[in-house]
Amino acid sequence: MRKVLIKGNDAIVRGALLGGATHFFGYPITPASEIAQGAANLFTRSGRTFLQAESETSAINMIYGAASTGARVMTASSGPGVALMLEGLSYLAGAELPSVIVDVQRAGPGLGNIWPEQSDYNMCCKGGGHGSFHNIVLAPSSGQEMTDFAYRAFDIADAYRMTVIILTDAYVGQMMEPVGFPSAVRHGARKSWAVYGDESSRQNLISSIVMNQTGMAELNIMLQEKYARAARDLTDWDEIETEDAEFLLIAFGITSRVASTAVSHLRENGLKVGLLRPKTLFPFPSERIAELAGQVNLMAVAELNNGMMAQDVELAVRGGCDVRKYNWYGGMVPSADELASRVREDFNG
Template sequence: MAKLLIKGNDAIVRGAILAGCRMYFGYPITPASEIAEAAAKYLPRVGGTFLQAESEVAAINMIYGAASGGLRVLTASSGPGMSLKQEGISYAAGSELPCVIIDIMRGGPGLGNIAPEQADYNQIVKGGGHGNYKCPVLAPNSGQEMCDLTMLAFDLADKYRTPVFILADGFTGQMMEPVDFKEPKMDSPRHDWALYGDAESKHNLISSIALDPDELEEHNIKLQKKYAEIEKKEVLKEEFLVDDAEYILMGYGIVSRILRTVVENLREEGIKIGLLRPITLFPFPNGRIAELSQKVKKFLVVEMSNGQMVQDVRLAVNGKCPVDFYGRMGGVVPSMNEISEKAKRWISEKN
């Protein structure tokens, strides 16, 4: 099967188009700009719209408008831009508008740097804007997944009427890997809630306002039910040598790639260690973690952050076994040797 050697950021855009996305609104920011550039190149060719917005805030509100029209829409940014977009994302979640938002994480806080960090986890996975909402978050770790998970993100967005995030980092965005592209989706079904500028759809209202507390509570309960259903049905994870493992390494995105090699190396040394990699960060693989926590000796969570996902791991483990954390910040990517050393030290430590 012939594949294409392609950058992750580029794979996202082509995957999006294959998924039927025809609209992109965004603002340039390193290390996500290639997404805007590829969208600018390819979308007009297939009859789509690319528009460079005047700001991140405008971009997400253009998304809000276009999503109201029932079309598949995409935007992308990085940490500082995501912070700016949060208002619009909260509105989209409140108004139940499907859209796909890419966050190619960089170092923070503030302007930080453009090296790959994973410090947007809390911002993206926990909702980020105001109000009781959260959005599905997919965390690709390869070029192929940058394409495939983007396509999946559009399906989830439509299925649940929600913004869906791709949370990746500068490395996964910049890395070239072979990608196999699927056939384009050609049908775009009409949504009964959307506005098409015609008589059939004109009674629809896209809004997140509900002045009456009882009414707003009811709306919130509906949202929570949706999130519960997503948690029940949409968990994705990858396991590598977990079945007989005494120790579980956990990490997502680019870190999981490093961890895989660490597991390979430590297995060669006879250490029974496995990798559990969440592909969806919300919904989080709580059930599997809880199950494993009954039989393994330790969880070791590695992140390029101050320890954000590890908090979710600890909640799922619920004290059943120790959970250790190793993190690098500021865009420092931990090396295999560094993690192997840490892991060996952890394993030899008495609980």
């Protein structure tokens, strides 16, 4: 495979186009703007559609409209913008519309700053909007995964009729790495439920309103069953040095990159430390983490927030193992040495 050195944010746009994306509705925000800029160039030149909306609220509703017509649609934003899209995410979930949303996380709360955090974890992984819904959340940690996940996201979104969020951060978005591209261009198929403005789809209705209680309950139960199916079929993660690990680090995105370096340093010093890196945050690799809870003495979750993923880890291990929280805020990304020394303290303590 040939590889080119590109930014993660550019890798997303290319992966999406190869994955069959036809429409991008966006609104600029640092550190995600390069995705909109790249899409404005490449979607437009390739005869696809790019439109800059008047707000993130409008962008997500343009997505709702285009997704209703069976198109493969996407947008990209960062925390403050994704927050404005939550209403739309709930409607997309209720109407079971497929879409792809990239969240290049920055620091919060409020306007925060443009440096990396992972504090949109709860907003993205727990649904975010009103109602009992979820999105599928993919967590790339490299330029290659930015392309690969964007490429795959549209097939997943179509198959589950769900929103797929690619949850990344300012560093993975800005970082340049060699990236190879898939050789086949994917295309969405015609959808039996979509509205095409033609005779055979005239009877179709895209809606999230169900006035009677039993009907609304049935929709909710069906959604939960869908999420359970996604958990069985889509849950994905990576493991480094876990076979004999006595101490398990868990991290995603940029933090997992730092953690992988820390693990190799710690192993050089003879400490049996492993790393589990979720590639899907919803569904979450709870079962595997529960298994490892029976093997290791201690787990630590390293993340750029106040312990959001750690809560999911605690739920998974159900008290079967002590879970430490290593947290950073405000755009502070630990060095591998700093993280390794935290592990060393707890390992020996």
